[in-house]
Amino acid sequence: MMSTATARGPSEIVLPEVKMNIHLPTKPVPAVVVRNELCTFKKAAGFVRHVEIDIGGTQMIGECRPGQALGVIPEGTDKNGKPHKVRLYSISSPTRGEDGKGKVIAVTVKRTIDEHWENNKLFLGVASNYLCDRQPGDRIMVSGPNGKxxxxxxxxxxxxxxxxxxxxxxxxxxxxxxxxxxxxxxxxxxxxxxxxxxxxxxxxxxxxxxxxxxxxxxxxxxxxxxxxxxxxxxxxxxxxxxxxxxxxxxxxxxxxxxxxxxxxxxxxxxxxxxxxxxxxxxxxxxxxxxxxxxxxxxxxxxxxxxxxxxxxxxxxxxxxxx
Ligand SMILES: Cc1cc2nc3c(=O)[nH]c(=O)nc-3n(C[C@H](O)[C@H](O)[C@H](O)COP(=O)(O)OP(=O)(O)OC[C@H]3O[C@@H](n4cnc5c(N)ncnc54)[C@H](O)[C@@H]3O)c2cc1C
The missing domain is CATH 3.40.50.80 (Nucleotide-binding domain of ferredoxin-NADP reductase (FNR) module)
Structure with missing residues (x-):
């Protein structure tokens, strides 16, 4: 479908058809962190990291666009003993990926650091800190892409x-x-x-x-x-x-x-x-x-x-x- 034009410009904005949920959070697939670097200045109060992930072993190669999000399922279980739920991270790489082949995508992750509501002790967000702590070579479980x-x-x-x-x-x-x-x-x-x-x-x-x-x-x-x-x-x-x-x-x-x-x-x-x-x-x-x-x-x-x-x-x- 083509966008139509009026005196004030295009009346309809046609977005590309994209694939979603190629891998569901209930059936995540392994991917590998290949790069992880700070992208704030060293003296910033918060910590945000640029994390590059090789999705070469998944069906998502070439299917992740900026504006969509990747699902990350942290290792381990929550306080009720259930597997952690998926968290979404916006894809910050271009459509060609970081590698030009759509095989390495990037996300930009802020460490969630807070105080526990109950006891005012340090609260560390589960998925953001998990992802920020991964080293090149580490395997993570992912789903997606999400959003259209x-x-x-x-x-x-x-x-x-x-x-x-x-x-x-x-x-x-x-x-x-x-x-x-x-x-x-x-x-x-x-x-x-x-x-x-x-x-x-x-x-x-x-x-x-x-x-x-x-x-x-x-x-x-x-x-x-x-x-x-x-x-x-x-x-x-x-x-x-x-x-x-x-x-x-x-x-x-x-x-x-x-x-x-x-x-x-x-x-x-x-x-x-x-x-x-x-x-x-x-x-x-x-x-x-x-x-x-x-x-x-x-x-x-x-x-x-x-x-x-x-x-x-x-x-x-x-x-x-x-
Ligand atoms: C479409 C979409 C895109 C996103 N893109 C990005 C992105 O590009 N980059 C990014 O960094 N994030 C992004 N997010 C947010 C991300 O999905 C996570 O929500 C975020 O990283 C926090 O997850 P977490 O597991 O680290 O924190 P969680 O463990 O889920 O905790 C989250 C919050 O819950 C509160 N909380 C929960 N339990 C307690 C407790 N006991 N005591 C005190 N506080 C508590 C805290 O305030 C904390 O901030 C996106 C979200 C969506 C929906």
């Missing part, structure tokens, strides 16, 4: 892109960016990456280098607990719509732009508010259908209003998780 909605369109050259990421929400955008740039697409691509501190930025040097080498790619950071390098005070990703309005509004108002949002659940609210505050008429309607009453008091929107009084259109693609 958070993908680049089939004809990805026909669009421009605004990517908003917080934390490990950057994972799919690394892969998507490589897919776009390697296809020599002329699409305009803007990535806004949010993190609490500069040291928490992921793949930062890589994105800086890509922005230097590709005129159609703009990389912008938003640091929420520090002053920005450009002199602005603390910022969340959505604030960049306002502070970078000269660069971003022409792209956002364009008829072929898609907005992708990935990261912490809740981040979409602020982005929707900034869109509504900075765009109007058709430019806004291509992303959000808002009740008239909602538009009269944008700053008071809350998460319960999303999908009710404030409805994202198909031009907004979201993958958010707790």
């Amino acid at each position: 909605r958070f993908l680049l369109p089939k004809d990805h050259t026909g669009y421009d892109y605004m990517f908003f990421a917080t934390g490990t929400g950057i994972a799919p955008f690394r892969g998507m960016l490589i897919d776009l740039l390697e296809s020599r697409s002329q699409s305009k691509i803007v990535l806004v990456m949010g993190a609490p501190y500069t040291t928490d930025l992921l793949y930062h040097d890589y994105f800086l280098r890509m922005a230097g080498e590709n005129k159609n790619f703009t990389y912008i950071t938003a640091i929420s607990r520090e002053k920005q390098n450009d002199g602005h005070d603390r910022l969340y990703v959505q604030d960049r719509v306002r502070t970078e309005r000269d660069r971003l509004l022409p792209i956002l108002a364009g008829p072929r732009t898609l907005i992708y949002i990935c990261g912490l659940a809740g981040m979409e609210l602020g982005i929707f508010q900034e869109l509504a505050l900075n765009l109007n008429g058709e430019a806004l309607e291509q992303y959000l259908e808002c009740d008239r009453e909602a538009l009269s008091d944008i700053r008071r929107w809350n998460r319960q209003m999303i999908h009710k009084q404030v409805r994202p259109t198909r031009r907004i693609l979201m993958e958010v998780y707790a």
Whole structure:
């Protein structure tokens, strides 16, 4: 099916057909960790690792796209003696994989480190720490791939892109960016990456280098607990719509732009508010259908209003998780 065009650009966004659940979590298959390296700065408060996994022994070779997720089933049992449940990790490699053959894929994993609710003792998330602790050569059990909605369109050259990421929400955008740039697409691509501190930025040097080498790619950071390098005070990703309005509004108002949002659940609210505050008429309607009453008091929107009084259109693609 082809996408149809209207005066305001493509009315239908056709996503590629992808395979899902080739291996179910109830029947996971072995894969091998081949690389595991820190991808935050050494002094970051949290720990995020780029983990590459050889899926050569599975039916998933060549079938994993950025925007889909890999299932990881940690070894051992939970406190009730049952096998651990599957956890999902967004695929951060491009469609060709890290190896060019779709046999080695990457995930970007943040160690979950917390306090136990009951006794305030250290709580270590099961799967994230399991995966971050694996060494090259270690075997892990995987399932997937999962997801079919958070993908680049089939004809990805026909669009421009605004990517908003917080934390490990950057994972799919690394892969998507490589897919776009390697296809020599002329699409305009803007990535806004949010993190609490500069040291928490992921793949930062890589994105800086890509922005230097590709005129159609703009990389912008938003640091929420520090002053920005450009002199602005603390910022969340959505604030960049306002502070970078000269660069971003022409792209956002364009008829072929898609907005992708990935990261912490809740981040979409602020982005929707900034869109509504900075765009109007058709430019806004291509992303959000808002009740008239909602538009009269944008700053008071809350998460319960999303999908009710404030409805994202198909031009907004979201993958958010707790
Ligand atoms: C579509 C999708 C994509 C994802 N992509 C990524 C990704 O790219 N990178 C990534 O790092 N994560 C990603 N996640 C999240 C990931 O799946 C896991 O949820 C995350 O890694 C935590 O899993 P865990 O096993 O380490 O933690 P768990 O052991 O499952 O614990 C999770 C949380 O439960 C709470 N908790 C549970 N029990 C207790 C207790 N007794 N005391 C205190 N707190 C407790 C803690 O707050 C903790 O944060 C994604 C999730 C989804 C749904």
